[in-house]
Amino acid sequence: MRVKEYIGKEIFKKYGIEIPKSFLVTKDTNLESLKFDFEELVLKAQVLFGNRMKNNLIIFSNKQNFFKDINTLFSKGIKEILVEERIYFEKEFYLAVFLDTYERKLKVLFSEKGGIDVSEASELNFNNANEKIKEIAKKLLKIAIDYDAELVEINPLVLSKNSYIALDSKIIIDNNSLYKHKDIKIEIENEIERIAFENGISFVDLNGSIGIVGVGAGLTMATMDFFTDVAFFMDIGGGALAEKIKVALKIIKMRKPKKVIFNIFGGITRCDEVAKAIVEEKLNIPIFIRISGTNEEIAKKILKENGIEVFDSLEEIIRTYL
Structure with a gap:
C-alpha cells in the first residue's frame, strides 16, 4: 500500500530527515x-x-x-x-531504498539528478558518497526495515542553504504487514484499490495506458522502469494462488488498460496456474508475457495453444512490439 505524501513526510521527520x-x-x-x-x-x-x-x-x-x-x-x-x-535550492538529487526480490535484500539507489525515474538511478556507492547523503540513506534503510516497506523514496532531495530537505515522499508498505503499523492511516480511494487491498495485492494507479503485472515488488518495479506510459503496476505477490490471480485479472478488466505486460517469475508461484487463469479470464486486449520458473513449460504450452505469444525476456517484448 502506498501512503500519502504527508504521512510519508511525518515518518521522515520522525527519523530525523528534514522536511519543509x-x-x-x-x-x-x-x-x-x-x-x-x-x-x-x-x-x-x-x-x-x-x-x-x-x-x-x-x-x-x-x-x-x-x-x-x-x-x-x-x-x-x-x-x-x-x-x-516553497523551498528554493541549489541542487536536487534522487535517493531511494527498494526491496530487490531477486537478491532478497534492500538496495539504496541514488542519482545526482532529482525528478528522474527510478530506472535512471544507480546503486549508491557508500565508499564514495557524500557523508550527508549516506546519513539520510541509512535513515531510509531504517524506515524500510521498521515499516516493512517495498519502497522508500525521496524525489527530489534538495540542497538548500547547506541543508538537505525532502521535498517529496513515496513510501509503499507491504500489505501483509499493515497490521503491525497501527500508526499508518489506511486510505483506499476507489473500488479497484479496495479489491486489491482486501485480496493482498499491491496496486498503484498511474495515468498511462500500459498495465504492468509482476510477482514481487522488486520485479514489478523493475518492469515498470522500462516504460513511460504506465497505467498501473500490480504485484500479485510470491506464492500467488489461482484465485488471487483471477482477482488480479478482474482488476485489469475494471481498469481497462490498452495493453498488459506480465513479467512472471514463478518461484513459489506456479506458472501454469497463472497461464490457466489468463486463458480463462479472456482479457480481450493485447497481452505480452514473459514467464519463467515452476512449471513454465506447461504454462507456455497452455498460453501458446490459446494464441497468446510468450517471450523469453522483457527486452524482447520491448524490441518486438513497443
Missing part, C-alpha cells in the same frame, strides 16, 4: 483561522497517483492567492491538501 514547514488542510479546516509565517507556498493535492504536476494538482502560490488556489484544488474533488513553504 507545512500543514494539512481539509474541507473542514477553518481557513480564516490559519496562521503561517511563510509568504511563498506550494499547495499539493494528497492523492495516491503520480503526475500531479501534469494534472495541475500542485500549485505554486502565495499568501495573497492562498484562498483562491486552495479552492481551485477543492473544486477538483481533492479532500486533503498539503500546504508547504
